[in-house]
Amino acid sequence: SQQGEEDPQALSIQEGENATMNCSYKTSINNLQWYRQNSGRGLVHLILIRSNEREKHSGRLRVTLDTSKKSSSLLITASRAADTASYFCATVPHTGGYQKVTFGTGTKLQVIP
Amino acid sequence: DAMVIQNPRYQVTQFGKPVTLSCSQTLNHNVMYWYQQKSSQAPKLLFHYYDKDFNNEADTPDNFQSRRPNTSFCFLDIRSPGLGDAAMYLCATSVQLAGVPKNIQYFGAGTRLSVL
Numbered sequence: 025s026q027q028g029e030e031d032p033q034a035l036s037i038q039e040g041e042n043a044t045m046n047c048s049y050k051t052s053i054n055n056l057q058w059y060r061q062n063s064g065r066g067l068v069h070l071i072l073i074r075s076n077e078r079e080k081h082s083g084r085l086r087v088t089l090d091t092s093k094k095s096s097s098l099l100i101t102a103s104r105a106a107d108t109a110s111y112f113c114a115t116v117p118h119t120g121g122y123q124k125v126t127f128g129t130g131t132k133l134q135v136i137p
Numbered sequence: 138d139a140m141v142i143q144n145p146r147y148q149v150t151q152f153g154k155p156v157t158l159s160c161s162q163t164l165n166h167n168v169m170y171w172y173q174q175k176s177s178q179a180p181k182l183l184f185h186y187y188d189k190d191f192n193n194e195a196d197t198p199d200n201f202q203s204r205r206p207n208t209s210f211c212f213l214d215i216r217s218p219g220l221g222d223a224a225m226y227l228c229a230t231s232v233q234l235a236g237v238p239k240n241i242q243y244f245g246a247g248t249r250l251s252v253l
């Protein structure tokens with residue numbers, strides 16, 4: 025079954041507004057990652073947050089992680105039309121051996137110019 | 138630029154006719170993955186190679202096979218494609234070092250497979 029569930033499934037905002045996407049997961053993790061996928065393309069890694077971190081920034085991206093609630097959020101500030109894409113969270117489990125990545129269900133973001 | 142390249146970008150095959158999708162990488166990563174992604178869904182891992190070791194997901198149909206002749210190349214073979222196999226197929230790579238569970242994935246642009 026899917027490790028991560030994301031909400032909302034779809035989000036439509038005006039350019040310049042902030043976009044927030046949430047991800048919930050089920051088991052203990054080593055790290056959580058966010059990826060972006062433009063329509064018809066592969067996924068691109070955006071940011072990684074480790075289980076012992078609570079917040080991380082990268083440019084206009086801000087990621088938070090609450091391991092007690094098993095949830096993460098991705099905030100895109102001052103959105104642009106070019107941010108239109110699907111965004112996936114992905115979790116890497118806190119187990120020994122090979123670390124399999126499991127992707128969430130994704131949030132489809134539309135930024136209207 | 139170092140990258141993951143998938144060929145072709147679009148592939149059309151007939152029901153039951155074997156098809157091979159290819160992936161190459163210049164990143165020299167030791168792990169290569171194949172994912173299947175259907176419309177508006179998350180990528181679903183089919184299998185991966187950790188160096189030369191092949192790892193099949195439990196729910197990957199026998200119809201799907203893979204080959205990795207060397208570090209740079211990996212192939213996905215669909216022996217008898219059905220209509221339900223129409224999807225985007227994504228190849229990805231990562232570096233896995235013992236005791237370093239980072240596992241950032243680098244994706245190719247994907248091959249969209251149509252089955253007629």
